[in-house]
Amino acid sequence: MKIIMFSAQPYDKVFFDRYNVDIGIEIEYLETHLGPHIVNVVDNAIGVCVFVNDKLTADVIATLAQKGVKIIALRCAGFNNVDLDAAKRYGIRVCRVPAYSPEAVAEHAVAMLLTLNRKTHKAYNRVREQNFSLTGLLGFNLHQKTVGVIGTGKIGRAFCKIMLGFGCRVIAYDLFEDAQLIELGVNYTTQEELMRQSDIISLHCPLTADNHYLINKDTLALMKDGVTLINTSRGGLVCTADIIEALKQHKVGHLGIDVYEQEEKLFFRNLSEDIIEDDTIQRLMSFPNVLVTAHQAFFTDEALSQIAQITLGSIASLIKGEEPEDSAAVLV
Structure with missing residues (x-):
């Protein structure tokens, strides 16, 4: 066979x-x-x-x-x-x-969050060029920040546990609440309230017809100025055009994406010698506060x-x- x-x-x-x-x-x-x-x-x-x-x-x-x-x-x-x-x-x-291994994806989401926040990728490149200045590398403590988790299946659950370990206040939205997470201290709330309260939002839900473009200009308007957004789930959860506008307006302070709605034309390929015709991904990668990885969270x-x-x-x-x-x- x-x-x-x-x-x-x-x-x-x-x-x-x-x-x-x-x-x-x-x-x-x-x-x-x-x-x-x-x-x-x-x-x-x-x-x-x-x-x-x-x-x-x-x-x-x-x-x-x-x-x-x-x-x-x-x-x-x-x-x-x-x-x-x-x-x-x-x-x-x-x-x-x-x-x-839900921990694989959850840990990658945390790695993206820490990289964006503490700018370790930039520090690495600086030091290699013998630039030991700290200017421009200022981050913030994760401790006591409010982290909103959309989707608390196995990956979302693993992410919640890690963020609780950092001393974060973790709130969540899911159609089905996880009793174990509630016992650990995670508070479930509405999706709208999660958007309003969170300093950091991480997406861990499957892509469905109902949540396509879950992150759009209307939901972004609910969020705090300077919010950090992490997406290791599916590219179609985020309207890329709207997120670019939010980045330009400083509504989104940091964006980490391991998925992209047009990724099938890019990811899992070596395009280092090619001219990439996707202007949208090029615009995203031009922002200093955006981190893109090529669907490697599972890897x-x-x-x-x-x-x-x-x-x-x-x-x-x-x-x-x-x-x-x-x-x-x-x-x-």
Whole structure:
């Protein structure tokens, strides 16, 4: 049984080959992302394995069904890029990795926050040039700051615990409140009140039709002047045009993004010798108080190991006609 993996990077092959030894699934690795332009290359495969920037529209899924594909395996938690209704209509099973080292993403969000606040990236470059001046490197204490967390699933929960350790006041918004976090001292509130009270806001929610452009000119207007915003979830949660205006007006004091709404044209590629035609990302990167990383929050040894193990296990179960052990892994 063959699986075709799209958006495959060298590290994907390392980890999937490592944990596939005992399972024995045939895997064909393709660097290109899956979309209408390439779907016809799928041949003699029971399934496809995809990542965050692959586009599984209804038309793509229809073509996959015609080619005999029975499984779509997402090696990530989010599934906003898959038309689940179409998959169900064509009888294709869809699975994902509902949780993989949530600490990896939470810790990266904290790393972005600390880097922006204490300007360690700038200090590093200065010292290498023998510039030991502290001018322009002033930060602020995280201790006693109000941190707003939108989305308290496994990643959001891990982030909350870290910020509590810094001595922050942590408030949160989620459709489902976490009793354990409440016991630890996290206070749940409305989304609007969180926007108003927070010195720092970190996004840890999935992208849905209801929260697309959650951060926009109206929600930004509710926030404190100089607010710090961190997004390690999905690019579509933030309206980039509105955030640029907020940066220009000094409404947003610091912005850290590991995701970007047009990232499929940029991230996971070496474009150092190319001219980037995306003026929006170039404008974002021109701000001295903006930090962009290329969707690397998940990128730890532990997370990649879990992604490979869970994905391969789910595929093996579905091939046998069985359900994966983790029911949350199955979407359709």
